[in-house]
Amino acid sequence: MAASSRRGFRAAALVGFFSLLSILVLAQARPSAWAGExxxxxxxxxxxxxxxxxxxxxxxxxxxxxxxxxxxxxxxxxxxxxxxxxxxxxxxxxxxxxxxxxxxxxxxxxxxxxxxxxxxxxxxxxxxxxxxxxxxxxxxxxxxxxxxxxxxxxxxxxxxxxxxxxxxxxxxxxxxxxxxxxxxEAVPEDAIQALADPTDENRDGISGRPNRVVDIVTGRETLGxxxxxxxxxxxxxxxxxxxxxxxxxxxxxxxxxxxxxxxxxxxxxxxxxxxxxxxxxxxxxxxxxxHLPPPKRLGARNATSERGERLFTEFGCTLCHVPALPSPPAPTGAVAAYTDLLLHDMGEGLADHRPDHQASGREWRTAPLWGLGQEAAADEQVRYLHDGRARDLAEAILWHGGEASIARERFRVARAADRAALIAFLKSL
Ligand code: HEC
Ligand code: HEC
Structure with a gap:
């Protein structure tokens, strides 16, 4: 009894020693300014x-x-x-x-x-x-x-x-x-490029393309x-x-x-x-x-938000709001931002008619949807879309046009309970 508890103690001490060692090694591997910076x-x-x-x-x-x-x-x-x-x-x-x-x-x-x-x-x-x-x-x-x-x-x-x-x-x-x-920022450029379909070859009505801009530090054109x-x-x-x-x-x-x-x-x-x-x-x-972590998902999933998640796919929202992007080998795994980081023609209603690098006056980057729940909880009067014109999530969807017209219409003609389930899903993000 006594011997085994001593062994247990020694094992624990050993584990403690190694974890301390690994913390020290990790701390050394990082530049010392890291946390302070x-x-x-x-x-x-x-x-x-x-x-x-x-x-x-x-x-x-x-x-x-x-x-x-x-x-x-x-x-x-x-x-x-x-x-x-x-x-x-x-x-x-x-x-x-x-x-x-x-x-x-x-x-x-x-x-x-x-x-x-x-x-x-x-x-x-x-x-x-x-x-x-x-x-x-x-x-x-x-x-x-x-x-x-x-x-x-x-x-x-x-x-x-x-x-x-x-x-x-x-x-x-x-x-x-x-x-x-x-x-x-860490999502590899190839992964974003792979989602692009500028001439809509797969005929799904969605033709995302990346913006290309000059990185002033390297002087090279790169993905925006x-x-x-x-x-x-x-x-x-x-x-x-x-x-x-x-x-x-x-x-x-x-x-x-x-x-x-x-x-x-x-x-x-x-x-x-x-x-x-x-x-x-x-x-x-x-x-x-x-180093600011991604927003936390709000609340547990329930039957309604799970139904909303299925509708989110059925309506075609995921064609632009891609649920997960690959992240390079990292313990955090995939980036669940619900964006493809690509530009889409969103129609006349949302157009600002002012080109920005290669984006036309009708194109906008798919807005990431992570954090919608947290933001709605933090501010009762939270607004949506690039200029804040939408007073709630339904209005944000109903403004979608251009390439997103089909998805918007599926939402608009859906039963009230289905629309509510979709919104519940968005608020769970
Ligand atoms: C063709 C691509 C595309 C499809 C399909 C699409 N979206 Fe979007 N979504 C966008 C773009 C681009 C924006 C940003 C538009 C803007 O701000 O003017 C956006 C913005 C949003 C916003 C507002 C986000 C914010 O931060 O203000 C919500 C909510 C949203 N989409 C939900 C949906 C839902 C739900 C569906 C399916 C019914 C859908 N979207 C389908 C491209 C798309
Ligand atoms: C006057 C208000 C204002 C101030 C001040 C401001 N920002 Fe912003 N920020 C914006 C707006 C508006 C956008 C969207 C810009 C666009 O679409 O090009 C933005 C976009 C960003 C983005 C990109 C977010 C994304 O999801 O793509 C980052 C990062 C950012 N700002 C950081 C900063 C930092 C750092 C500072 C201070 C040095 C700062 N901002 C000061 C209004 C502001």
Whole structure:
């Protein structure tokens, strides 16, 4: 008895020793800055960026013009943002991209650059303000029950440098949640490419294709993954671009402020060419984002959500919202993001008519659906789709057009109980 418990103790001690050893080995294998870097990235992500030259600030270099003083101001709790809920409120978290069609080439707006910045540091002029109004579209489900969709219309006030004429192309976008993006970044390019079917050879009505964009770090054209039109290839570039166009913060990837030709004040205030976001800080934010875990699935599955899951396949939703993408050899296994990361023609109703790299004005990246449950639970007034026009998940589906028309119609003509089961499934994600 005594001998066996001693052996047991020795075995336990041995196991303890080896697990301690493996922890030490693992800790050594990782660069020592690892955990500290993520914390630093989190602090930077949450920081309020101060105007240039502010002493003691974690991050400075805001403006001259900008939208919001920090990443977390738009990606609150790493979740999605939303459009104003009351008429006449400014679009604070939404971004308004602007360009013009210059003899067939899409270029930044000559007076405002790539994005409307409605804020400015002292001494600079805010570019102007956007507001949204909605018109109501009335339609019916197959069983005769009515529903209403809100179509957004954008207007502009106090435009400081030029009137927006009919040449302007506008894309208004809501901040998406930023959880699990490291997993999406790790999906091998071949796996995404394998899902593409640009000429619809398999005749299923779905013709996804990847966006192709230049990776500024390598100088090579590569697959776009992030943003509503997959316009950014990496978390690094996405972060550097956000710093520049949302906050007016320069970095080694984008060393120049977005000062359009019409704004000489902006140019005068940007003579100092020192980089505002250091490579170390950029790397830290990138690490923070890369290590944010995917959203947790909400609640246990039940008979209704399981039926909803079957309908999700039957309706053809999975043709774009692919339930799992392969991840490279990793303990986490497959990436259950419910996206193919490809662009699809979503029809006239959702079109913004503003091309973005190779995405046309009608194409959007399949939105990942993981986290829908968590986001609905966290915010009663959560909004959906790229511009936040959909007030609930049914509206988000009913806006689907183009390649997704068949799937939308299957949902629209389904029995009320089946529609409810499908929504229950989406809320379980
Ligand atoms: C003014 C609001 C705003 C601010 C500030 C902002 N973002 Fe965003 N963010 C957005 C919007 C809008 C998008 C979608 C952009 C698109 O479609 O191109 C986005 C997209 C992203 C994405 C891609 C998400 C995905 O699912 O593809 C990441 C990552 C991200 N932002 C990180 C950051 C970081 C890091 C910062 C700070 C350096 C930041 N953002 C600051 C509004 C903002
Ligand atoms: C042809 C590809 C395609 C099919 C089929 C499709 N979707 Fe989508 N889905 C998209 C794209 C692209 C978006 C983003 C559109 C936008 O924001 O304008 C999207 C957005 C969504 C959203 C909103 C997500 C968010 O974060 O706001 C939901 C919910 C959704 N789809 C559910 C479904 C369901 C349910 C079905 C089946 C009835 C379906 N989709 C079929 C491509 C597709």
């Amino acid at each position: 993520i914390d630093e990235g989190e602090a930077l992500f949450r920081a309020r960026v101060a105007p240039p030259g502010t002493s003691g600030a974690l991050l400075s270099g805001l403006g001259p013009t900008y939208n919001v003083e920090g990443c977390a101001g738009c990606h609150l709790n790493n979740g999605r943002g939303r459009p104003p809920l009351r008429l006449g409120e400014p679009l604070t978290q939404m971004v308004v991209r602007l360009s013009i069609d210059f003899a067939g080439e899409i270029v930044p707006h000559p007076a405002y650059g790539v994005q409307l910045n409605d804020q400015a540091v002292p001494g600079a002029t805010p570019e102007g303000r956007a507001f949204v109004e909605y018109s109501v579209i009335k339609r019916r489900y197959g069983d005769g029950t009515g529903f209403e969709l809100l179509k957004p219309h954008y207007g502009f006030l106090d435009m400081a440098f030029a009137r927006l004429d009919e040449r302007v192309l506008i894309s208004v976008r809501m901040p998406p949640a930023v959880r699990g993006l490291g997993a999406l 993954r992030f943003g509503w039109k997959a316009g950014q290839p990496t978390l690094r570039q996405q972060t550097a671009e956000a710093a520049r166009i949302d906050m007016g913060v320069t970095s080694s990837l984008f060393p120049l402020e977005d000062c359009p030709p019409a704004q000489d004040q902006c140019a005068r205030m940007s003579i100092d060419r020192s980089l505002e976001l250091s490579d170390r800080a950029l790397q830290a934010i990138e690490s923070y984002l890369r």
